[in-house]
Amino acid sequence: MNRLILGTAFLALTAGAALAQDTVRLGTEGAYPPYNFLNDDGEVAGFERELGDELCTRAELTCEWVTNDWDSIIPNLQSGNYDAIIAGMSITEARREVVDFSENYTPPLPSAYAALSEDVDVEGGVVAAQTGTIQADHVTSTGATLLEFPNPEDTVAAVRNGEADAVMADKDFLTSYVENNDDLVFVGEDVALGEGIGMAFRQSDAELRETFTAAIQSMKEDGSLNELIAKWLPDTPEF
Structure with a gap:
């Protein structure tokens, strides 16, 4: 009190x-x-x-x-x-x-990867993330190829159209895409950043x-x- x-x-x-x-x-x-x-x-x-x-x-x-x-x-x-x-x-x-x-x-928020398949290699493939985010920095640190976009929606679209193998973002942001669409699934373990x-x-x-x-x-x-x-x-x- x-x-x-x-x-x-x-x-x-x-x-x-x-x-x-x-x-x-x-x-x-x-x-x-x-x-x-x-x-x-x-x-x-x-x-x-x-x-x-x-x-x-x-x-x-x-x-x-x-x-x-x-x-x-x-x-x-x-x-x-x-x-x-x-x-x-x-x-x-x-x-x-x-x-x-x-x-x-x-x-600290859980970040997550989402992809079209659970067997995607998130550390060796192409991963989309929003420019200037802690997720973009993390992708670079893993050795994956980072594909950056200015808008978060574009990172998800990049996975769906085949430009990227996976997307990394705050899990709360990705949850609605995974739960409301049959094509996207979470991949790997959550990562705490920041x-x-x-x-x-x-x-x-x-x-x-x-x-x-x-x-x-x-x-x-x-x-x-x-x-x-x-x-x-x-x-x-x-x-």
Whole structure:
């Protein structure tokens, strides 16, 4: 109980001082279900939409959503097109060199391979992955031939059309493709990569980062973050 009270008090103190502007702009991809995607009305939806809205409510901030292609999502944060990234971005040492992260809002995620056959050689064949992801880095480290695409849907399409032997991505992303299509199957063992997912900020925005970290901590402490994880990311371990 004391931890929750202290976390709430810190959140209230930092929220008022975090911003000079009236609205915090949250950048996301809008193309990586179930984390983030565009619904039939063209609005951002998914796990991170619900999470981001709740974090903004707890921090007493007015927020708006901005979509951006994945391959330029960090450069456009740095150039000021939005104030934070909340887009399924795993925390890694390489990314820490250019952005600051909040506390993670998921534990380390299981990544997985999917293919048209279970006997595919994922370490010696051609494996598709989205550009700039921890999965792309992992594929390169295994000795497989990496085939990169800017959009996650294209990595799955590459397997179906024969360009790639397998695709590697977050298991939660691949699950809907495997469960809803007879042609794709999971291959091999899951692989834990990264330090979990966090929000990314410009290194000059320490107060804003601390404000959102306090909101994330408060959701961990009252169990509401685990509820969202169970709802949207059933293959992800809870806190």
